[in-house]
Amino acid sequence: MTPLSKSASLQADVRGISLYRVAIVGAASLMGKELAEVLRDRNFPSVDIKLLDDDDSLGQLEAVGDEMSFIQSARAEQFERVDFTFFASDPRITRAQWKAALDLGNTIVDLTDALEDVPGASVRSPWIERQTGQPVPPQLQPGPVVVAHPAATALALLALRAQTFAPVERMVATVLEPASEYGQKGMDELHEQTINLLSFQDLPKKVFDAQVAFNLLSRFGAGSSRSIDAVSERIRKHYAQLTPEAVKLSLMTLQAPVFHGHAFSVHLDMQKAVDTPGAINDLAQALAGQHVTIADADAMPSNVSAAGQGDILVSVERDPNHPNGVWLWATIDNLRVSALNAVECAETLTASRPRGQIQ
Secondary structure, three states: OOOOOHHHHHHHHHOOOOOEEEEEEOOOOHHHHHHHHHHHHOOOOEEEEEEEEOHHHOOOEEEEOOEEEEOEEOOHHHHOOOOEEEEOOOHHHHHHHHHHHHHOOOEEEEOOOOOOOOOOOEEEOHHHHHHHOOOOOOOOOOOOEEEOOHHHHHHHHHHHHHOOOOOEEEEEEEEEEOHHHHHHHHHHHHHHHHHHHHOOOOOOOOOOOOOOOOOOEOOOOOOOOOOHHHHHHHHHHHHHHHOOOOOOEEEEEEEOOOOOOEEEEEEEEEOOOOOOHHHHHHHHHHHOEOOEEEOOOOOOOOHHHHOOOOOEEEEEEEOOOOOOEEEEEEEEOHHHHHHHHHHHHHHHHHHHOOOOOOO
């Protein structure tokens, strides 16, 4: 969001509104840019947003609301007098910097898959907390908050909503992973591979060590530092932590040749028949609600239609060979869902921040 002017800050302080100083580490990344946009869209009460990143991005101009701001180096002194620090870049940077931010009193929100094994860290998704009616109570000194994988959030919400219609015996999901989950480098490599294939040139393989363009993969090349198995394990782990009482998840993750947006093919095995239009409609109504939009019959969910949306887009179809079976086809904007949950985590943590005076 746009940092508030001093007069506006003083007016807000008089009205009793707490104003917070925010840092985004990885501000030049895809996730960092999405975070800045969501902070603005949700009117997060920040008086200042520091844009921080590694040396390759220093001096780069980025929009913060209606203003432009320079990206600065992510050094320890930058975390002084900061309330919330979002880590949105490379896990390596998060591991190198998070302790300095914590020691200076920052509340840490991690979107980089770097801190979930740190003592005191918690994996969170406010979307799921609202659905289960179990919000996290405020803590005076909260540990790092790890934002749940967006696919885990989407699958958990669909499972919980489906169970309000009827118990679910089994949930089987195939997750199609986009290149944007691997940042700008992943997007660039998919783009370059696509161009090079069409012009019969060698393919760049620094990120995936495999052909991603025009292809579906269940495993990357041996030279890749990435692992689809690790992604699947993280989704399963986060899903179980978010919904320990929900239906067990059988999962396969595939790398898709798309730039942006997760897609899901989900089969639900219900304890009651869903083989009539009325039953399908009732299940669709159970799934619909906050954060879930049921698509019209002539507007099937897609990566394109999900782009920029804050909802899970879902279509529901019966399984013609199984009266208790139903298929869900769903898509999400992976960056938007992660950023929304990250900012909502910060909003729930404002109660743990002391109210101060804006100088």
